[in-house]
Amino acid sequence: MIQMIGIKGCCPIEIREKLSIMVYKEKDALENMMKVSKEAVIINTCNRTEIYLNSNNEDEIEIESIFNLLEWDERYIEHVFKINGYNSVKHLMEVCSGFHSKILGEDQILGQVKRSYRVSLECNTIRNSLQRLFQTAIACGKRFRSEAKLYKIPVSSASIVAKEIIKENxxxxxxxxxxxxxxxxxxxxxxxxxxxxxxxxxxxxxxxxxxxxxxxxxxxxxxxxxxxxxxxxxxxxxxxxxxxxxxxxxxxxxxxxxxxxxxxxxxxxxxxxxxxxxxxxxxxxDKYNKDKRKTQMEDCRYIIEDHIKEYMNWERLRGLAPLFKEISSSSDNIYKERLKSYNRKKYTKDNEELVEVLLKSTSDYYLHRAMEILKEEKLKGSERQCQAIIEKIFLLKN
Incomplete structure (x- = not known):
């Protein structure tokens, strides 16, 4: 189960700095996260510390465990929140699109997420669900910045400070x-x-x-x-x-x-x-530009929804992987039997006729199996859904 532990947006700066992770300690922190999780990514910037985990089972990872592993003071635990599953996925997509930045829509966060992803790859703490999630979220952020045209209203802490320097002359x-x-x-x-x-x-x-x-x-x-x-x-x-x-x-x-x-x-x-x-x-x-960015960003929320749906569908379909493997293995066995039969008979019979017979027997195998299953479901009174699936497999209806 995907889980995210982060610092609340209202957390004062003097507490945030207590819950930050120095760059040179990031890899050690990732290794510590692997004691309670099978995957881990840490987004660590001047404005956020967010820890994404894929737990070993459906049990939730306790915030206290994370504080202990990072040697954080548990007095600050009230400044931290945790979300799971869909909410974690949605949050990361919004982060990559700039919705949760202190400076709304700022252009540095996507590069920071990419860096966090690369560090996790280097440390081998990301490989399955989290890897796919971060790939999808980074793609979401790229598309969002392009279609929302935020480059026309550039903003970051660096650009704001530069503007203030120029203004003060x-x-x-x-x-x-x-x-x-x-x-x-x-x-x-x-x-x-x-x-x-x-x-x-x-x-x-x-x-x-x-x-x-x-x-x-x-x-x-x-x-x-x-x-x-x-x-x-x-x-x-x-x-x-x-x-x-x-x-x-x-x-x-x-x-x-x-x-x-x-x-x-x-x-x-x-x-x-x-x-x-x-x-x-x-x-x-920079309130004026912030209001303009907010309007453009809200108009493009559909991009985030698209990528959430893409990831959630991928996650749901992953459960079919073992079945697909079994189907593939069964198919291999059938074709290998036909190949053995061909090798035994290819010098004793007309080859064209033999190939035709073997190809027909292969298609008949699946045809007869589908018919038998449909008969069984008919007798159970549940043939409608089975019939619809068979019609799709055999391309009987558009």
Missing amino acids: KKHIMLIGFGEVGKRIYKYINNFEFSKLLIVVREPNKVYLNDPRVKVISYSEKNEFIKDIDIIVSCTSAPHIVIYKDEVKDIPITIFDLSIPRDVDPKIEALDYIKLYNIDDISKM
């Missing part, structure tokens, strides 16, 4: 972290007339941009430049704080913290000369 910017989100922010502000962009990374020699306005520095150098900066954008995957209160003391500055766990010391919020925005604050910006 700040010229001196510090970007801490240059992963996927950091690169997006640089792309969005590239045409903006900023004077200086400092990119802070662990290994500066690995980042090269042919842009005279850009200087790449190490973490140890960052505090030398902060006093001359107007805006800081922090988007690392660090498990600890990277900007402390003492580092920005008496510096009027705007800070955007896009990370979970947070990069920025929460104590900085108390400084009235600093504007601090965390990922939840950022998701509330």
